[in-house]
Amino acid sequence: xxxxxxxxxxxxxxxxxxxxxxxxxxxxxxxxxxxxxxxxxxxxxxxxxxxxxxxxxxxxxxxxxxxxxxxxxxxxxxxxxxxxxxxxxxxxxxxxxxxxxxxxxxxxxxxxxxxxxxxxxxxxxxxxxxxxxxxxxxxxxxxxxxxxxxxxxxxxxxxxxxxxxxxxxxxxxxxxxxxxxxxxxxxxxxxxxxxxxxxxxxxxxxxxxxxxxxxxxxxxxxxxxxxxxxxxxxxxxxxxxxxxxxxxxxxxxxxxxxxxxxxxxxxxxxxxxxxxxxxxxxxxxxxxxxxxxxxxxxxxxxxxxxxxxxxxxxxxxxxxxxxxxxxxxxxxxx
Numbered sequence: 235x236x237x238x239x240x241x242x243x244x245x246x247x248x249x250x251x252x253x254x255x256x257x258x259x260x261x262x263x264x265x266x267x268x269x270x271x272x273x274x275x276x277x278x279x280x281x282x283x284x285x286x287x288x289x290x291x292x293x294x295x296x297x298x299x300x301x302x303x304x305x306x307x308x309x310x311x312x313x314x315x316x317x318x319x320x321x322x323x324x325x326x327x328x329x330x331x332x333x334x335x336x337x338x339x340x341x342x343x344x345x346x347x348x349x350x351x352x353x354x355x356x357x358x359x360x361x362x363x364x365x366x367x368x369x370x371x372x373x374x375x376x377x378x379x380x381x382x383x384x385x386x387x388x389x390x391x392x393x394x395x396x397x398x399x400x401x402x403x404x405x406x407x408x409x410x411x412x413x414x415x416x417x418x419x420x421x422x423x424x425x426x427x428x429x430x431x432x433x434x435x436x437x438x439x440x441x442x443x444x445x446x447x448x449x450x451x452x453x454x455x456x457x458x459x460x461x462x463x464x465x466x467x468x469x470x471x472x473x474x475x476x477x478x479x480x481x482x483x484x485x486x487x488x489x490x491x492x493x494x495x496x497x498x499x500x501x502x503x504x505x506x507x508x509x510x511x512x513x514x515x516x517x518x519x520x521x522x523x524x525x526x527x528x529x530x531x532x533x534x535x536x537x538x539x540x541x542x543x544x545x546x547x548x549x550x551x552x553x554x555x556x557x558x559x560x561x562x563x564x565x566x567x568x
Contacts, residue, residue, distance in 0.1 A: 237429035239390040239467070241293035248276025248301040248317035250355035250378025253363065256309030257371070268371060270307055270361040273378045274314035276354030277301030280321040283342035287325035288432060290390050301352075304378055307360040317354055324388060327470065331387040339386065343393065343470075351386065355379035389466070392430055394445035395560045397468030399496065400477040401488050402449030405513035405543055407431070409477065410446040412543040413553060430467045437553040442560050445471060450495045465499045473559040474506050475552070477513045478530055478538070485512065485526045486533035507559045511539040511552055 251273025258266025279301050299322060305314030330339040330351065340349040358376030365372055398406040410416050414433025431446045447464040468474065482488040489510065496503050512530055515523055523540070530538045539555065541548030 238291045241290045241388045245279045246300045246383035247352035247354040247381035248303040250357040251304035251306040251314040252377045253358035253360035253375030254307035255361045268361040271312040273357030274304030274316045277317035277319040279352040282348045283326045327393040329389045333385040335387045352382035355381045392467040395442040397471035398446045404477040404479045408543040485530045510534045516542040516545040
């Protein structure tokens with residue numbers, strides 16, 4: 235299934251049905267009086283977060299959603315039927331914005347969460363509604379109110395517990411494929427990952443979700459490479475795993491490049507707990523590994539973990555470190 239994390243759609247709620255102008259006509263009943271019923275209410279437009287979706291691809295093939303209009307009122311005081319509502323099914327983590335793509339309408343962060351995007355128009359009153367002691371035969375009725383229409387933007391931000399960041403070819407996809415059942419594309423060239431991937435990792439009987447996003451390069455916040463818009467998918471994570479490849483000539487520079495792009499993106503990403511790991515350590519010798527680990531520790535201010543997803547080195551320790559932050563983000567030890 236192709237990944238799509240942004241879509242523009244047009245919605246319109248249903249118009250209300252018109253009220254009826256009618257008078258009672260029965261044999262042997264004189265002066266039957268008005269009996270026009272009210273119109274039905276127009277259908278609403280709802281959005282609902284559902285399980286089992288992780289892309290907005292469905293909205294590439296349908297961009298217009300219109301609720302049904304209310305049925306007009308009828309004689310014998312019959313009220314028209316309400317129009318059927320429509321519901322947009324979206325993945326958990328979807329944000330709805332106004333047409334300016336800046337004004338947030340609702341953020342759907344839990345499964346089953348619903349929100350009314352456009353209310354249907356009320357049905358008009360029939361002439362029976364207007365009868366009184368001084369006006370016993372009104373010959374008018376109200377039209378139904380018009381529904382609402384608007385253009386909205388849907389923007390998906392995946393919900394995961396941990397996010398993988400790093401330069402292209404830092405081993406993020408290999409890490410995800412090794413510890414989860416996700417099968418991202420893996421190859422020995424930059425930007426193998428073109429869209430975010432999710433996987434569920436299990437360690438010591440506990441599960442948590444990991445998100446892998448395309449690699450960042452210098453100038454990503456200015457649109458270089460694939461840009462930095464995919465960072466939105468790690469905004470909701472509790473911890474970041476920053477992978478720096480041991481194959482990099484200058485691991486300190488590689489670390490600082492990604493950190494700079496995270497800072498340029500903003501949105502509080504740099505405030506999240508960060509676990510730094512030197513990856514792909516199976517491709518260098520022990521002396522070089524020691525030098526690069528020391529250089530990376532100086533750059534990030536902490537001792538980095540060392541791992542190789544291919545060789546299975548350090549994976550358990552890394553997953554336990556992630557789980558520890560996820561279950562106790564404040565580090566209280568509780």
